[in-house]
Amino acid sequence: MTSPPASDTPAIVTRDLRKSYGSAEVVRGLNIRVGRGEVFGFLGPNGAGKSTTVKMLLGLVRPTSGELQVLGGSPHHPAVRARLGFLPEQFRYQTWMTGHEFLTFHGQLAGLRDSDIRARVPQVLERVGLAGRGGERLDGYSKGMLQRAGLASALLARPELVFLDEPTSALDPIGRIEVRRIIEDLRDEGVSVFLNSHLLSEVGQVCDHVAFVRQGQVLRQGRLSEVMGGDLRARVRLDALTPAALDAVRRFGPVLTQTVDPQGTVTLEVGLQREDQLPEVARLLLGSGAQLYELTPQRPELEDIFLELVGQSGDASPSAPQLEGPHA
Numbered sequence: 001m002t003s004p005p006a007s008d009t010p011a012i013v014t015r016d017l018r019k020s021y022g023s024a025e026v027v028r029g030l031n032i033r034v035g036r037g038e039v040f041g042f043l044g045p046n047g048a049g050k051s052t053t054v055k056m057l058l059g060l061v062r063p064t065s066g067e068l069q070v071l072g073g074s075p076h077h078p079a080v081r082a083r084l085g086f087l088p089e090q091f092r093y094q095t096w097m098t099g100h101e102f103l104t105f106h107g108q109l110a111g112l113r114d115s116d117i118r119a120r121v122p123q124v125l126e127r128v129g130l131a132g133r134g135g136e137r138l139d140g141y142s143k144g145m146l147q148r149a150g151l152a153s154a155l156l157a158r159p160e161l162v163f164l165d166e167p168t169s170a171l172d173p174i175g176r177i178e179v180r181r182i183i184e185d186l187r188d189e190g191v192s193v194f195l196n197s198h199l200l201s202e203v204g205q206v207c208d209h210v211a212f213v214r215q216g217q218v219l220r221q222g223r224l225s226e227v228m229g230g231d232l233r234a235r236v237r238l239d240a241l242t243p244a245a246l247d248a249v250r251r252f253g254p255v256l257t258q259t260v261d262p263q264g265t266v267t268l269e270v271g272l273q274r275e276d277q278l279p280e281v282a283r284l285l286l287g288s289g290a291q292l293y294e295l296t297p298q299r300p301e302l303e304d305i306f307l308e309l310v311g312q313s314g315d316a317s318p319s320a321p322q323l324e325g326p327h328a
C-alpha cells in the first residue's frame with residue numbers, strides 16, 4: 001500500500017492525460033495543476049471533455065494513458081477517495097428518503113462513525129440552507145432544494161477536495177449567492193474546490209485559478225488575475241485637457257479612443273501596463289489643471305476571454321483547434 005498522501009502536495013496534477021471512447025479521443029493530453037485551498041474553474045464548451053476529466057480525477061473512469069495525482073495519490077486508493085467530495089451535475093437521489101435519511105445513508109457509505117453522522121448531518125443541512133427541512137422526503141423537494149441536498153452530501157465527510165459540477169444550475173439568484181459564500185468559506189478552511197460551470201460571471205467572482213479547455217486540451221490556465229490581466233484599460237473622463245497633458249498620458253500607454261461631448265468633456269480610453277499606474281495618471285492630470293470626473297480601470301470580462309479562446313460552441317466546432325502550449 002502507498003503511504004498516506006501528504007497535505008503539502010498539490011490537490012490535483014495531471015500530465016498528458018488522455019481518454020478515448022472507441023476511436024474518439026475526448027481528452028487529448030490534458031495538463032492541469034490545482035493547488036491546496038484553490039478554487040479552480042474548469043471552463044469549456046459542451047463536449048470539451050470536462051465531465052470525463054472529472055470522472056477520471058474521481059477514479060470513476062480509467063484514463064487511456066497519462067498520469068494523474070489527486071491529493072498526492074491515486075483516486076483509486078480508498079484513503080484518497082475518502083477525502084474527496086463530489087456533486088455531480090445529473091444527480092439521482094433516493095427520493096423516497098427524507099433529507100436526513102439520505103445524508104445519514106451517504107455518511108454510512110462514506111464510512112463515517114454513527115456519532116459523527118448524528119453530529120454532522122444537521123451541520124451540513126444548516127450550511128446549505130436546509131435547516132429544518134431534513135424531515136421532508138426528497139420527492140417533495142424543489143429542484144433547488146435537491147441541489148442543496150447534493151451539495152450537503154458532497155460536504156458531509158469533510159473533504160479536502162470537492163468537485164462541483166454546475167452546482168448552481170437549479171438555484172435562484174439568492175441560492176447562487178449562498179453557494180458562492182459556501183465555496184468562499186471552503187477556501188478559507190483550506191479546502192480545494194474544482195468547479196465546472198458555464199456561468200462565467202459566477203466563475204469570475206469565486207475562482208482564483210481557471211483553465212480553459214476545448215476538445216480535450218487546455219488552451220490557457222493560470223491565476224484569474226493573470227489570465228484576465230494582460231489587457232488593462234482605463235477610462236478617463238475630464239475637461240480642460242491640454243495637449244501637454246495628453247502627451248504625458250501617452251507616456252503610460254496608447255490612447256485607444258478619444259471623444260469629446262458637446263459640453264467639452266473629454267473621454268479617453270488608455271491602455272496601461274499595470275494597475276499601480278492609475279494614481280500616477282490621476283496625479284499627472286490633476287497637476288495639469290484638468291478637472292477629473294472619472295478614472296476607471298476596465299478589465300475584459302471572463303466571457304470575452306472565453307469567446308476569444310474557445311471561439312464557438314463546442315458541439316458546433318468542426319475541427320481541432322490550433323493550440324498554444326499547455327502548461328502543467
Ligand SMILES: Nc1ncnc2c1ncn2[C@@H]1O[C@H](COP(=O)(O)OP(=O)(O)OP(=O)(O)O)[C@@H](O)[C@H]1O
Nearest residue numbers: 021022024026044045046047048049050051052053
Ligand atoms: N461513456 C461515453 N461513451 C462514449 N462517448 C462519451 C462517453 N462519455 C462522454 N463521451 C463523449 O466525450 C465527449 C466529451 O464529453 P464530456 O461529457 O466529458 O464533455 P463536457 O465538457 O463535460 O460537456 P458538457 O459541458 O456538455 O457537460 C463528448 O463528445 C461525449 O459525447
